[in-house]
Amino acid sequence: FETLRVILGDQLNAAHSWLKKPNDKVAYLIAELHPEATYVRHHKQKLCAFFLAMERFAQALKDAGHNVQYLTLDDTEGHSLESLILGMADSLGVRRIELQRPDEHRVMMQYQALASQAKVPVHLADTEHFMLPFDEIPRFFKAKTSVRMEHFYRKMRQRFNILMTDDHTPEGGHWNYDSANRQKLKANELKDIPEPLLFQHDVSHLLERIERHKIPFLGEADSTLPWPVTRQDGLSLLQYFCDHLLPNFGRFQDAMTGRSPHAWSLYHSRLSFALNAKMIHPNHVIKAAVMAYRQRKDIDIAQVEGFVRQILGWREYVRGMYWINMPDYYEQNALDAQRDLPQYFWDGQTKMNCMAHAIGQSLEYAYAHHIQRLMVTGNFCLLxxxxxxxxDEWYLGIYVDALEWVELPNTRGMSQFADGGWIASKPYAASGNYIQKMSDYCSDCHYQVKEKVGDKACPMNSLYWRFMVQHRDRLLKNPRIGMIYGNWDKQDKAQQDAVLERAQWCLDNINEL
Ligand code: FAD
Ligand code: SF4
Known part of the structure; x- marks a missing residue:
């Protein structure tokens, strides 16, 4: 072989130009690696999903006539990514190593170390996945500076001519339909929530391997994996989304319920794993959604715009914010948060019904939808x-779609405001009132959402006010949140003290909530 090409577990792009036709002089390496399986405690379904998707991808390449070495945990024990690649390059006697640009800073550092040790030239190719070319990131993003998603998103809509009229205005007359898209699910709408499309991939051999190698894990998994592991699966999930979920995607994207067997998935696409492993391309996903909108009367502009915004907007935006701010992002803790994560994040055993649902389903499915991540678990950690x-470690481990480039800006930035506002213009801090507005969790909860003090008072309420008081100097001047202090200042001192006392009790007894 002349060339060794390496494909990582999140680089399963069958449409990549590398793979156009087989070449006898090129060998491909796809490997399950111990350091990748253990750099954080991953959910069992996440480990299985990545390994099975890699296995299937390797087989598809072999079937197409490519030379592929697929190495399992059994073959790679004791190896780092660098040592494995360099050893393989040596033993094959290749004259060149080709890699695809990794999406994670951690892996980029490893590739740089590898390049400095390699005896043959090392070439970095693009993954041919994202809409915004990597080299253009500095044109749109500035380090340690607040960059607003909305501005970036509008530029992307214009650039790719998505949902734009011939006059270069947004289709439907508006860029943003968020105000039409924030509905709660009413009781009589619960029965209409479609059943999610679940796959049934046998992963018993992977579970056995993970256990045999004593890979630490969290969450639950049985021998059938519900997640997509091939491009075809990803396309089926996309089709299912367009047919059954897109008509209500925007309308209910912020809604939460505990009262439906499909509460965990609702109208969300669950395409994030297939996208992040690069089995499907974001442009393809966007085009399919827009085509469904054009062909069907029951999908209005607010639904499709809401979806396009997530992929062309948020997904590309967080990638830009990640790269422009790495490695500084790792160190950000603007609000000086120091407490430990409570035990119930690992077992879901809490009396807070919203948290029990969000954590419980994360452990069961390796999945929670955006508002659960942001406004339930994320909000609790922030407060x-x-x-x-x-x-970060919890989010990075538990979700099937969690890769650092997308997890870190969402968690540290958007959800925890630890970057002091590079991403979010205000902290996403909310009392129980927000959760009550968007869900039916509160009426089934041990706690009283209307109460701020007393044993039965919703912990989110007193913690919210404590948070606001604690960060008053920083937040008072924020035009999007500063006016809240009027409500606090109106209350008499005894009431304020009682709320802060209840908050302190909650923090002192955080594992008992
Ligand atoms: P849908 O609701 O169907 O949305 C469609 C697609 O839009 C998603 O598949 C995703 O690719 C994209 N998208 C939507 N919101 C975002 C966003 N904020 N950032 C980037 N892409 C977005 N997403 C991940 O892919 N990996 C993560 O590790 C991750 N960690 C998160 C941590 C926190 C604290 C928060 C608040 C959000 C996180 N997100 C992450 C973003 C978002 O919650 C998930 O992308 C989404 O829930 C995945 O489910 P879905 O495919 O059903 O999404
Ligand atoms: Fe969550 Fe409070 Fe509502 Fe209970 S009352 S579900 S803790 S917001």
Missing amino acids: AGIHPKQV
Whole structure:
């Protein structure tokens, strides 16, 4: 072989130009690696999803006539990514190593170390996945500076001519339909929530391997994996989304319920794993959604715009914010949060119904939808002042779609405000009132959402006010949140003290909530 090409577990892009036709002189390496399986405690379904998707991808390449070495944990024990690649390059006697640009800073550092040790030239190719070319990131993003998603998103809509009229205005007359898209699910709408499309991939051999190698894990998994592991699966999930979920995607994207067997998935696409492993391309996903909107009367502009915004907007934006701010992002803790993550993040055993649902389904499915991540678990960590490093590790481990480039800006930035506002213009801090507005969790909860003091008072309420008081100097001048202090200042001192006392009790007894 002349060339060794390496494909990582999140680089399963069958449409990549590398793979156009087989070449006898090129060998491909796809490997399960111990350091990748253990750099954080991953959910069992996440480990299985990545390994099975890699296995299937390797097989598809072999079937297409490529030379592929697929190495399992059994073959790679004791190896780092660098030592494995260099050893393989040596033993094959190749004259060149080709890699695809990794999406994670951690892996980029490893590739740089590898390049400095390699005896043959090392070439870095693009993954041919994202809409915004990597080299253009500095044109749109500035380090340690607040960059607003909305501005970036509008530029991307214009650049790719998505949902734009011939006059270069947004289709439907508006860029943003968020105000039409924030509905709660009413009781009589619960029965209409479609059943999610679940796959049934046998992963018993992977579970056995993970256990045999004593890979630490969290969450639950049985021998059938519900997640997509091939491009075809990803496309089926996309089709299912367009047919059954897109008509209500925007309308209910912020809604939460505990009262439906499909509460965990609702109208969300669950495409994030297939996208992040690069089995499907964001442009393809966007085009499919827009085509469904054009062909069907039951999908209005607010639904499709809401979806396009997530992929063309948020997903590309957080990637830009990640790269422009790495490695500084790792160190950010603007609110000086120092507390430990409570035990119930690992077992879901809490009396707070919203948290029990969000954590419970994360453990069961390796999935929670955006508002659960942001406004339930994320909000709780923000209010309770949990150290952002611990929060990051939990999110990075538990979700099937979690890769650092997308997890870190969402968690440390958007959710924990640890970057002091590079991403969010205000902290996403909310009392129980927000959760009550968007869900039916509160009426089934041990706590009273209307109460701020007393044993039965919703912990989110007193913690919210404590958070606001604690960060008054920083937040008072924020035009999007500063006016809240009027409500606090109106209350008499005895009431304020009682709320702060209740908050302190909640923090002192955080594991008992
Ligand atoms: P849908 O609701 O169907 O949305 C469609 C797609 O839009 C998603 O598949 C995703 O690719 C994209 N998208 C939506 N919101 C975002 C966002 N804020 N950032 C980037 N892409 C977005 N997403 C991940 O892919 N990996 C993560 O590790 C991750 N960690 C998160 C941590 C926190 C604290 C928060 C608040 C959000 C996180 N997100 C993450 C973003 C978002 O919650 C998930 O992308 C989404 O819930 C995945 O489910 P879905 O595919 O059903 O999404
Ligand atoms: Fe969550 Fe408070 Fe509502 Fe209970 S009352 S579900 S803790 S917001």
